[in-house]
Amino acid sequence: MKILVPVKQAALVEDDFELRDDGRDVDPDFVDLQLNEWDDYSLEAALQLKEANDGIEVVAVTVGDDDTEDALRTCLAKGADRAIRIWDDVIADADPLVIARVLAAVAQREAPDLVLAGTQSSDLGFSATGVAMAAFMGWPHAAVVVALDYAPGAATAIVERELEGGLRERLEVDCPAVLTIQLGINTPRYASLRGIKQARSIPIEELSPDELGLEDQDIGEQARGSRVREMYLPDKGQAEMIEGTPAEQAARIAAIVKEVMGG
């Protein structure tokens, strides 16, 4: 059996950064890249299934340019069997819908028994890619999964989802399905630098959208559901540290309330 794990090389932005000249993203000079935190967990979930059962293949896939190869090397170092990267300049600045369409095409080709994606990305945080991918494929899905019980070959998986207020929902999902995995479902392993170096000898399959049967209209500008118009820092909120004895602090708070309420 096969598990497909879509991953993202996410941006890690420095504390003090500048925006790109067009104002629609952070200047890449201030960005480091690393495997999306959520994907650490989805990959770990796949690897744990692989280790507990015989004959499971774990395939990591990403949509991105050369710079994103590192994410795949990390997956290979941790124990993924294969890695696939899809890229074409048309995809640059793509939104989650386009990415999901590409991933769905990969899934069609790979025919996995399970897709384990991260719930969201640590940089943009749309939480949309995995779910959209399921929609494009017409597969069942469950989001924000915090526990997974699945035996290879089974027709269903039992999953637990995290709801608001600490509530959990246990459900049975028909497989194959797309599950988006939440942080904390497991303890991800560390990818040692030696391991990452050794993973360099494993070839990464590089595909173009074309080879997946995707046309420009499926993935180009017109296919996007949204466009980034602007990125900016909101004006700083007002905050003040109130010092002094409790009585002094209370007096100061009263003064602020009066000032703001105009009373």
Added chain:
Amino acid sequence: MINPTHDSADVTRELFQDFSAVGIVLFYILGFIALGIFAWGCYLQIRKYRQGVADGSWADLLRRFRDLCLTMLTHRTLRRRDAAAGRAHAAIFFGFVLLFIGTSLIFIDYDILGPLGLSFWHGEFYLLFQLTLDLAGLALIIGLVYMMVRRGWIKPPKLDYRRPDREPGEPDADRSAYRIEDWAFLWALIIIGVTGFLLNGSRKLWLIEDPLVWDYRWWTPVGTSIAYALSGLGLSSEGAGVLRTATWWFHGVLALAFVAAIPFTKVKHIFTAGGSLMLRDPLAAQRLPKLPEEGEDAGYGRITDFSRKHLLHLDACTKCGRCHEACPANASGLPLSPRDLVLTLREFAHDNLEGKPKHADELIVHGDGVHQIRAETLWACRTCMACVEICPVAIEHVPIIVQMRRWLVEQGEMDPMLQGTLQKIQKRGNSFGEAKRKRGKWADELDFPVKDARKEPVDFLWFVGDYASFDPRNQSVTRDFARILHHAEVDFGILYDAEQNAGNDVRRVGEEGLYEMLAEGNVATLEDVEFERLVTTDPHSLNTIRNEYPQFGGQYLIYHYTSLLKQLIEEGRLHFQRTLNYRVTYHDPCHLGRFNRGFDAPRYVMQALGLDLVEMDRSGENSFCCGAGGGRIWMADPPGKEKPSENRMHEAARIEGLEVFVVACPKDLTMFEDALKTSGYEGQFVVRELNELVAEALALDGQATEAA
């Protein structure tokens, strides 16, 4: 010496006197059986060690052998921190060695030279020989009696064999077999010694009529006293003859049994400890081994991954407990004792390498099983080197632990917090996860520029290190040092963005791939910079740059800042404005003190400042780690247990009138300022970096002047 009426050749001891031929043959048969068992045991042990990986420990054999002899003759490693045990061991050791040489001489004389007519064991030589062996036997027994008193009555806690890495009741928690063995060893030796004297005494009484024996009786004062005692108890000469024969057999058979048991019991430390001392690596903890370029697995996962020398170490441990007592992890109640680590691995090697060959999977030393090492045990270590430094038989716990951690790292098994930090270092070259460009920011607040060594040549290149660069509290110390250098007109510069974490602690965590990247990166950066020598305030960086960068082609002269300050004072380049007369104590950082023998410079500087230095009990070589080493600063200590740094604060607080706890390491400042608060001494004394005191004495900034 010799009575002129006696022929010197007759003044000797007749061996096997009055023995029947059957008796003699029987004794020889027993002797050969004992030697056969001994040889078989040695073969088993050597076969075990040979299943390890060969390494280059045998280089420079002659010097090593000389060192070994010196160590054994002076007992220098055994006397440390336990002088009484050292003396008792010396008595046993020298007694045993002399008796062994004596017995060998008799064998050579009787079985080899005698038949050739070259016998030498008679006359004056014989008499001196008798006296020597008599006293040697006495020394042996006195030493053994002290050891019995020590185990039976004094009972030092380090000998209780309590294991911090197992709960009572776990299958391998019980170490009472060791205790039985210890006592059996002491009793066996003491019985051999006592029966030796009894044999001598009964023989004297038996041959009381023979002037060749009786006239020379006082050459064996102890044996002869026993002869008088026996006679005083009413034993006749004939009775003594019977006693002599019985004792002879008892003594002889027990001695042979002892020889046969050597390779199978703790007695083998006679050989293993000697071998271990001979293979001693003086930089064992300071310079960790490089990994081979290729190869699937890194570090020690299976017992057969161990180097032969490390396998020998496992058998060399004498359970003396010195490391157990010195270990900060053990002191904080963490599941690690360097002694128990070694003993557990010893049992594992014994179980798996002495019998039939086992399957590779059974040879994994990591895990929760019997005689396996748990990950929590390995992660508890601070690589502080206290164990390596005090071990009397030169066991290298630190490289063993780090090699085992390397394997865990390769498996991806580690504390999530530590993972996060290593990832930050991977991405940004520093453990704070700060942007590279911020590395030199601390210098912005100075009122003079700090040279960029990448752009202009400097005399001193200052390797700042992560904590001194990014930690806000330490940044102020870093600026103080810059001001001191500026004041002394030292030509210095820093690398700004190009400096990366030096990697000392990354290597000790076991993330060797990342360490290689950092070391290679820094060496490449330094290649392109023009400088004469390096200086750092960080003992961790100092250690790896001095001792480990040569493995990556980087040979540098590097100073810890305290040595540079000492030099500046000697050259009269620091103009102190005021004498500080605080009562202080000083914490030797592990990586400066034990690792790099930097004990004197900081004390010299403190003296020059006029400080009243009162040493703590554990200082110098025996300094007690702050708990930050080995990557532990990047992991949380378990709540509810006394941290090593808190333990240290209690020790300092016992000094009457203490005002300042002086440190000379950025991580120490962080650890101890924290511990000062959590252990409740805030307000009683303060923790300060030596640079701050120097800056204060030089009146280099307003704050320092006010504080004075």
